């Protein structure tokens with residue numbers, strides 16, 4: 001059986017996530033939740049789905065699958081779909097529609113509150129006069145730095161550009177807007193600058209049950225260098241980044257992106273026959289991470305599993321799958 005075609009806004013959101021026009025684990029999650037609400041609006045309005053609750057549910061599951069397939073690593077995406085689709089309930093299309101919209105709105109509100117709460121926790125780890133080093137662009141990591149500034153602390157930043165997509169430029173701009181003096185460096189200069197840094201602050205796309213942090217490629221090397229230099233490193237990650245499937249032994253798929261992000265076609269042609277690989281993420285083992293900062297407080301990576309069991313103990317349901 002072919003999937004019912006999701007409504008246009010879902011297709012557009014899925015495309016924007018896949019092309020990384022919409023990116024960053026938390027942003028992807030809220031875009032996915034909002035796309036489900038748009039699907040519910042469209043499905044309740046016209047066609048078979050407007051009068052048949054079973055068809056409505058099937059269209060919601062198909063939308064979930066289309067969104068799920070966009071990027072594999074950030075668990076915030078399936079966790080957002082779980083949150084909304086598990087709360088879809090009702091005997092009529094009207095009730096189903098309402099429950100999806102309500103769940104989507106509640107999810108987005110929760111996401112914003114979680115980021116604010118974790119920002120305050122992360123800020124407490126930073127002292128007046130500190131210099132932080134960042135990698136990639138993480139709204140959770142920025143929330144910690146911005147909260148520290150709001151607490152009246154003077155913070156400056158060394159920002160890694162983060163090849164190949166240079167999300168460091170977004171971080172540099174947002175920190176500058178927050179009044180933080182920024183020094184932008186190429187990734188390979190990170191170890192040299194660690195001597196001038198008090199904290200490394202990164203985000204996460206997924207956190208595994210053993211405390212492993214899956215984040216932008218280069219995070220693990222940065223963490224090892226930070227440990228060698230004696231610089232503490234924290235991951236700012238709200239709990240939608242906890243990966244429930246890792247509770248039962250599954251590993252996290254690392255997204256491999258197009259080689260065109262690494263080298264343009266002309267340069268590739270000139271070099272001749274070579275392989276090019278472009279993994280988007282890596283895994284930092286828990287022993288190289290000092291703290292995971294969440295909206296529930298900070299945790300040593302090895303103990304994050306207790307929070308994961310509490311929040312996702314019922315396992316990793318797949319409410320987008322057809323029964």
Ligand SMILES: O=P(O)(O)OC[C@H]1O[C@H](OP(=O)(O)O)[C@H](O)[C@@H]1O
Nearest residue numbers: 023024025026138139140203204216
């Ligand atoms: O949820 P927030 O903290 O905003 O971002 C978390 C992570 O998402 C990003 O991935 P990408 O740029 O989408 O590949 C980065 O790896 C970043 O650390």
